[in-house]
Amino acid sequence: MTITTPDVRTPTSNTKYMHGLDLIRILAALAVIFTHYANWLRLNGHDFPVGRAVDGLVSGPLHLYRPITLFGVGVGTFLLISGMVVTHVAFKETPGQFMVRRAVRLLPAMWVAVALAWVLVSNGLLTANRPPDLDDLPLNMALLNLFVPATSSVLAITWTLVVQMFFYLYVAGTMPLLKRWPWLPPAMSVALVSVLLAVIPANGGPPAIGFRMVVTFLPLFFIGQLITLVRAGRIPAAAGVLCGVVQFLLFIRADLGSEVWPPEDEFPRQLLILVLVVLLATRLDTPLVRKPWIGAAAKRTYATYLLHIPLGFPVLELLTPTTGFWVALVVALAAVAVGSELLYRFVENPIAQWFRKRERQKVTTNP
Template identity: 30%
Template sequence: MTETVVSTAKPESGTTPSVGVEVRPAKAVPPPHRRRNSSGGRLRALDGLRLIAALMVAAYHYGGRGGDVNRAWGTSPQDQFPTLHSWFAYGPLGVHIFFVISGFVICMSGWGRPLRSFFASRASRLLPAYWVAVVLVAGVFALPGVAYAAVSPSDALTNLTLLQEPIGAQRVLGVDWTLWVEIRFYALFALFIVLPGADRRRVVLFCAVWTLAAAIAQASGDPTLALVLMPEYAPFFIGGMGIYLLHRDRRDALAWGIVGVSWLTGQHYAVAGLWHAHSPNEFSYRSASVIVLIVTLGLAAVLAIALGWLNWADWRWLTVAGALTYPFYLVHEHLGWVVIKVLHQDFGLASWMTMGLTVAAMLTLAWLMNRYVEKRMTPWLRGVLARVR
């Protein structure tokens, strides 16, 4: 969720005999599924998929649930979107797609990278936009006339560490629980893959052991094991890692097995978590079949991109879409509620127009954050952290 793919892995060398009377040494060329597209190897379709996943989550926060968003609309989103609200309720599955993408991208970016560089890359990618989002949301919610309560100054400061979840501080951003999941994945990956040095054998072993250990954690009911091994989310990260192995070699039978098992276990956890409403805030009873379908399509989309089947989707605007995804994801929920209230209740705009303008406003804010925060602070912070000894 949190990284844009920069380039594909370097192709493995090999020889291809020429056909004819004289056999000459052939130049090393990548296999067809590994050849670069016109963007120099950037998987732009993956950028587009990340934005789709973020928009799924936004649709859920704006129109697929109740709770605090009711105050923005002045009534339940069920009344605003009588037909679409039941489809918006599937939006949380966008997070599962993010986790698959994250497994793919982290495996790609961590391959052959030393631990210090990996840490600098992850921290500089997550923190600048996150810090600004925390300050913006905490500040806006503290303004007079805003209906939503701001967190205490102490909790707001704690949120800057990204450790508010484990230490029990109130969250500023509703979506930041997913960042705590990502951080635990980064820690596992760094400890077992980056530190000893990434290679195919180690990644396969890590995926297999994590799959089994996560199942044991689920069966044991031990909260500490569940905290570390994340059985409900592990299949999606593992599936993304398996897809990256297929990106390197689509004939890798073990990688196909990793992806298959991850799909089978992942759809189970997704159905178990989202099938029925768990609270008054989740007013739609979702279909198990639709949940399985969306999980399947998400995995299939990442797989199709990894295998090069979507290389034709090589449009430059997808790179911009990928760059906006993370800041949009951070700010869209709480600040979006404020915009919805102003547009719908104060200005009287129709529900569908309010939804569209709110998404556009949050994308504009995300563009500003990307241009004036991420593009300036990310390289600086990466350089500072890379020099730390």
């Protein structure tokens, strides 16, 4: 967020591209798809030898959550990377420009995916927490479904976008401070998360559950922010590590205090591993990660994240009983690949390009 992150091929302060993060984004998207599809099989009573192998070879030795194997790996990676890249961008934009660009980049594709999911759920081709009605569609498109009681969440994975939008609001609101005193917004974020964890109920229904979800996962974005600030030399490494450790402890505090968020008890352990992997990826600069197809695939991970459930699950549901899982899986993945390409090529990218062109024209006509 993103699945959902801006283009990580943005140069850092030393004009060096972080090519390794492209590869990490692709692996994170595969981890999310694997987890959701493995869970679909388990919940529908199908055996999945690959899932058992991953549990035995990866999830077990690393003490990751089972049987929801790689959920934290995929989602955690996206949130960390988003915090990194968005912080870099914040130094080059105004608060209003920052928010509008993020909205233009993320929302149109999300609206298409939510509308598709609403149609599928309404017709019984996709499941949700409750049957939807017409009023649920605008609530889901506005990312308010977790805050309004008795609302159907037709595309549950958009919860990551909710957290992301709150982080964007924080970055926009503290942008003047970030540009002048880069250490101040991270320090303020520690106090903010701590206070919110103390006042928001750990368990319960909407809207408390929505706000608790946001404050639980905000530390991942702030850890990503700290990585960028330290890498760019804007804050001392010691200060970044100290603040990052406190954010990690706040995440553990959120985990211990709630039965709902995060959904895995092992998520904090996964977060430690992910931070190390992302740090290594920032220095990864090999011929492989520079391949054009790596960059192209990374740019489509957001569309893939949005569509892998509403396009893949109905295919699995319809085909598995007659063709078996493996044939159904190939067809489902092909449908997701085609849908993701169409969503990126005809919605996500052209709208973003149109908006940037419009911005340039305004600058030209209003020097």
